[in-house]
Amino acid sequence: MTDISSFTTPNPIHLQVETQLPIKSVRAYFDQLFSQQCCKMGQDQSKMIDSPVPDPVIEKSSSPPSMESLLAEATAYGNEDENASLEAKAQKALECPCIQNLRSGPCGSQFSEAFLCFMKSTAEEKGSDCVHPFVALQKCIQTNPNAFPSDVLENDEAKAQEKPLQDYKINPPRWSLEASNPKPKL
Amino acid sequence: MTCKNLPNLVSSFIDTFVDFCVTGDILPPPDPSPDFQTSLPSPHRLIAIGDLHGDLLKSKQSLRLAGLIDSDDRWSGGDTTLVQVGDVLDRGGQELKILYFLEKLKRQALKSGGNVITMNGNHEIMNVDGDFRYVVPAGLDEFKNWAYWFGVGNCMKMLCDGLEKPRDLFQGVPLSFPGVKKEYVEGFRSRIAALRPKGPIATRFLSRNLTVVVVGDSVFVHGGILPKHVVYGLERINEEVREWISGLKERVSSSLVRGRNSLVWLRIFSNEVVKECDCSTLEHVLATIPGARRLIMGHTIQEGGINGVCGNKALRIDVGMSKGCINGLPEVLEISDEFGVRVLTSNPLSMYDRDSSIDLLMVPVQVPVPVPKQVQVEA
Numbered sequence: 001m002t003d004i005s006s007f008t009t010p011n012p013i014h015l016q017v018e019t020q021l022p023i024k025s026v027r028a029y030f031d032q033l034f035s036q037q038c039c040k041m042g043q044d045q046s047k048m049i050d051s052p053v054p055d056p057v058i059e060k061s062s063s064p065p066s067m068e069s070l071l072a073e074a075t076a077y078g079n080e081d082e083n084a085s086l087e088a089k090a091q092k093a094l095e096c097p098c099i100q101n102l103r104s105g106p107c108g109s110q111f112s113e114a115f116l117c118f119m120k121s122t123a124e125e126k127g128s129d130c131v132h133p134f135v136a137l138q139k140c141i142q143t144n145p146n147a148f149p150s151d152v153l154e155n156d157e158a159k160a161q162e163k164p165l166q167d168y169k170i171n172p173p174r175w176s177l178e179a180s181n182p183k184p185k186l
Numbered sequence: 187m188t189c190k191n192l193p194n195l196v197s198s199f200i201d202t203f204v205d206f207c208v209t210g211d212i213l214p215p216p217d218p219s220p221d222f223q224t225s226l227p228s229p230h231r232l233i234a235i236g237d238l239h240g241d242l243l244k245s246k247q248s249l250r251l252a253g254l255i256d257s258d259d260r261w262s263g264g265d266t267t268l269v270q271v272g273d274v275l276d277r278g279g280q281e282l283k284i285l286y287f288l289e290k291l292k293r294q295a296l297k298s299g300g301n302v303i304t305m306n307g308n309h310e311i312m313n314v315d316g317d318f319r320y321v322v323p324a325g326l327d328e329f330k331n332w333a334y335w336f337g338v339g340n341c342m343k344m345l346c347d348g349l350e351k352p353r354d355l356f357q358g359v360p361l362s363f364p365g366v367k368k369e370y371v372e373g374f375r376s377r378i379a380a381l382r383p384k385g386p387i388a389t390r391f392l393s394r395n396l397t398v399v400v401v402g403d404s405v406f407v408h409g410g411i412l413p414k415h416v417v418y419g420l421e422r423i424n425e426e427v428r429e430w431i432s433g434l435k436e437r438v439s440s441s442l443v444r445g446r447n448s449l450v451w452l453r454i455f456s457n458e459v460v461k462e463c464d465c466s467t468l469e470h471v472l473a474t475i476p477g478a479r480r481l482i483m484g485h486t487i488q489e490g491g492i493n494g495v496c497g498n499k500a501l502r503i504d505v506g507m508s509k510g511c512i513n514g515l516p517e518v519l520e521i522s523d524e525f526g527v528r529v530l531t532s533n534p535l536s537m538y539d540r541d542s543s544i545d546l547l548m549v550p551v552q553v554p555v556p557v558p559k560q561v562q563v564e565a
Contacts, residue, residue, distance in 0.1 A: 096189030099196060101345040111342075118199045127202045128212040138207050141338055150341040168360050170316040170378065175323070176370040 090119040107140035107147035193348035204339035208332050209286045214293050220394050222428065224421045228402025229267040229301070231522040233530075234501075236271060236484040236492075237307065239508035240278020240325060242287065248507065248516040249291075251532050259287070261294035267401060268295065271484035271503065272307025272408035272450065277510030279324020282332055285391040306395040306427060307408040307484065308450040311443045313381045314388055314431055318374060322510060326373025333376035336386060355379045355386070384433025393432035396424050397442065397449055403479035404521060405472070410452030410483060412467070415442070416474045423449065455500040456486035465496035472499060480527075482519065492517045492529045501527075 094103070094112055102111050114137045117130035127134070141147050198215055205213045233252040238245045249255045254263035270288065275281045292302035309320060333355060340352040359378050362371055380387035398407045398420050405411065415423065423442055430438035443450050454464045472478045480499045487506035491514075494501045503519050506512035517531045 093189065093192055093195075096192045098189050098192055098347045098349075101347075102196070102342060114203065115196070115199055118202065119195065125212050125214050127199070127206075131206075131212070134203060134206050134212075137203065148338065148341045148345055150344040168316065168358065168378065168382075170363055170374060171319050172363060172366050172370075172374065173319050173321050176321075176326075176367055176374070177365045178367055 086120055090116050093119060102148065105147055105149075106144040107137060110137040110140040113137070190348075193346055196346045197343060197349055200339045200342050204335045205286070207335040207338075209283060211286070211290070213286065213290055216289070216390055217293065222394075222396065222424060224396065224398065224424050225400045226267070226301075226303075226402070229265065231263075231266040231520065231524075232269065232401060232404070233263070233266055234269045234271065234404075234406065234482050234503050234519040234521075236504035236518075237273035237487075237506070237508065237511070238270065238278075238284055239273055239276055239309070239510050240281045240284065240322070241508035241510065242278075242280035242283045244507040244509070244516055245284050245287070247532065248518050251516050251530055252518045252520065255291070261291050261298065261300065263295060263298075263300050265299035266295075267301040267303065269303045269399070269401060269406050269482075270305060271406055271482065272305040272395070273309045273484060273504075274304075274307070275313050276309040276320035276325070277322060278508050279322055279328055281325055282328050282387070285387070289391060303399055303401070303406075304391075304395050305399065305406065305408055306392065306397045306431075306443070306450060308443075308448075310392050310395065311427075311450055313377065314383060314392065315444075316378060316382065318377060321377065323370075323373075326370055326377065329376040329380055330373045332387070333372075333379060383431055389432050393428050395428075395431075397427045398423055400475060400478060402521075403477050405475055405478045405481045407481065407483055408450040409448065409485045410455045411449055411471055411481065412447060412452070413470055413474060415449060416471060418442075420475070450485070453486050455481060455496075456483055456488075456502045456504070458486070458488060458490075463495045463500055465499070468496050468500055487512060487514070489514070491515070491531065491533075492519055494527075498527065 094116060099111075099115070102108070102115075110133070114130060114133040117133045118127045121127050121129050123129045201215065202212060205211070233254060235245075235248050235252070246255065246259060249268075252263070252266075252268075254261065254266060254268055256262040268291075274284050274288070288302060288304055292304075295302045312318075312320070336355060340355065343349045343352050356375060356379050359375050361375075362368075363374060366374065379385055381392070382388065396406075398405070398411060398415070400406075400420070418441075426435065426438055427443060429435040440448065442448055445451060446453075455468055457463060468481060472481065480494075480501060482501045482503060484502075484504035486502065487504050488502050489506070489512065491505055492501070492503050501519060503517075505514040505517045507514045507516050515531065515533045517529055517533075519527070520530050521527050
C-alpha cells in the first residue's frame, strides 16, 4: 500500500499567499473607489482619513520612550486608523444613491449587511468571510421572492409571450416525454 | 455627488452572491484574460483524468488519488498540470458543481505554478446544440436552481442605477417543447439559456475549454484525431470551437465536433478490441504534430481500466467512473519526470485483468475513505 502523500508534489514556498492585503493596497482600492467625491464624502474628511499617520509627538519633559514602544504605538495607531477608515468608507458607500433601491424592501437590511461585509472583505477570495450575511440574504430572498422586483424584466417576459421563438429545437431525453408520445426521433 | 465607481463593486458583489447561492461557495471572479495555448511545454508532472459525467464525488476521489486536492478540496498539486479530457456534462446531476469546482481549482493551481486544462467532449458540444438526450432529471434541477439565482442577480443589477441593463436570460427560449412533460419545461429552458452559444455558463466555462491540446509530447483530445484535422490546424480548431460557443461566430464546422469522424466523437483509437485500433493512422497523425509521441483520449469506457495500445502511443483513460456510467473505480494517468508514464489506481489489488501486451506500470494508491458531503454553509 503506497501512501498517497508520496504522490503529492510538495508545495513550493511561494504557495503561501498573503491572506491580508497590505494596508496600502486597501487604501488605494478605496481611494480609487471614491475618487469621484463619492457619497457625500467631503474633501476635508477624505483628506483627513487619507493623510499619512502623523509621527507621534515626543514630550520633552518625560523620559524618552524606547524605540520599540514607539514603533508598536505607531503600528497600532496605523491599524486602528486603517480599520476605522475602511469601516467608515464602507459605511459612506452605503449612502450612495445608486444602491438605495437595493437597500429598500423586505431584504434591504440583509442586502446592506452582505454588501457592507463584501466591501470590507480583504480575504484572498473576496467575500469568503461573509458567509453568514450571504446566507441571511439568500434566505430572505427565498422567503420573499419579490424582494427585488424588476418591472423591466416582466415587460420583457410579456414581450416574449407575445412572440415566442419556436424555431429553437431541442432533443429531449425519453424520460421527459409524455407517456402517450411516440418514441422520440433520435 | 456621484458614486461613480460603486456600480462595478455592486456588480461583482451580486456575481459573488449568485455564485454563492448556486454552489454554497465563495468563488473568485472569472479570469478576465484566460490563456488558450494549444501547445504547452512539458510540466514536471502531468495528470490526465477521464470523463466525469456529473459525478462530483468520483471527480474529487480521482483528484485526491492524484494528490491534486487536500482534505479541504483545495489544490495541493503544486506545479502539476491537470488535463481533464471533457465530458463533464450529462449522465449525472452535479454538472455545474464540477464546472465551478474545476474553475476554482484552476485559479488555485495557477497561483502555485500549476495548471488545470479543461476540454470539450462530445457531451459539451451536444448540450450547446440543445441535444439533451443524456440529461438526467437531477441535471434539470441543478440548472433550474442556477437560472433562478441568476435571474435574482439580474433583477438586483436592474435596481442599481449606473449598471448596464442585463440581457434577459430567457430571450428567444421557447416556452414549451412538443411532447415534453410540463414539469420538465423550466429545466430544459434553463439548460438552453445557460448552455446555448453565448449563454452565461457556455461563455464562462465551456468557451474556456480546449478541443485539442499538446502538452509536452502528449496530444490530448476527447475522441480522436485524423490527419485532416492536423492539416486543418490545431489552433484554428480551438479558436473556431471557442468562438462558436461564446457566440462570436454563428456556426462551427461539423467535421470538427459533430459526427463520428469528429474530434470529440471518434473511436478508432479507443476501441476496446486492440486489433481494431488503427495504429497506422495514429502513427501518421503523431508524425505530423511536432514533438508528439502519444495520444491521450477519453470518450470510450475502458471497462478494464486505463490502458494503452499501439505500443502505448494510444492511451485510453475513460474508466466510466460516473455513477451514471459504469460506476468505475477512479484511475488517473500520470506522466512525470520522476516516474515516466504510469497509472494511479484506487484499486489496491489492481484486480483489473489488463491485457498482457500492456506494459503500463500500475500503482495502487490508497484512496482516503470518501468523506460524507460536507455542509458547505454554516447557517
